[in-house]
């Protein structure tokens with residue numbers, strides 16, 4: 001059974017472990033900071049009791065910035081990422097969020113395809129944004145006509 005739950009700071013190890021096994025974006029200290037950031041929520045996608053995906057997003061007035069979005073390597077291309085994104089979009093609509101924003105490396109073709117499938121459009125580029133020198137694409141998805 002698939003479900004979604006909010007992840008709290010006492011489960012930081014779970015986040016750090018999934019991150020270390022996938023994209024290694026944040027240190028444990030950086031994860032700890034995420035839990036403390038105002039407006040930030042961390043949600044996990046569970047298959048039975050196993051957390052197979054994590055999304056970190058921050059609500060800023062009527063916008064949501066997606067700061068982290070990962071599915072465990074062994075469970076990709078099975079629709080789980082879409083399940084998590086669908087959940088997030090529905091939740092944002094209920095909160096009257098105007099748009100979703102994120103940054104993704106131009107070299108991350110998989111993520112680019114994934115976000116395009118949800119009608120995110122590229123609204124800007126940050127040159128040399130990542131450690132490997134790749135550019136970041138700024139993407140947004142409007143949820144209202146505002």
Ligand SMILES: CC(C)(COP(=O)(O)OP(=O)(O)OC[C@H]1O[C@@H](n2cnc3c(N)ncnc32)[C@H](O)[C@@H]1OP(=O)(O)O)[C@@H](O)C(=O)NCCC(=O)NCCS
Pocket residue numbers: 022023068069070071072075076077078079080081082083102103104105108109110111113114115117
């Ligand atoms: C991006 C990511 C979250 C997608 O999760 P997922 O569970 O594999 O996604 P889904 O199975 O729901 O795929 C949905 C669609 O995304 C696209 N997609 C996903 N993986 C893809 C791949 N390897 N190649 C091409 N397109 C892909 C396809 O359009 C797919 O639809 P389809 O299966 O009908 O072709 C996952 O690949 C991941 O965790 N990547 C590493 C972390 C990352 O890059 N996060 C984003 C950085 S901001």
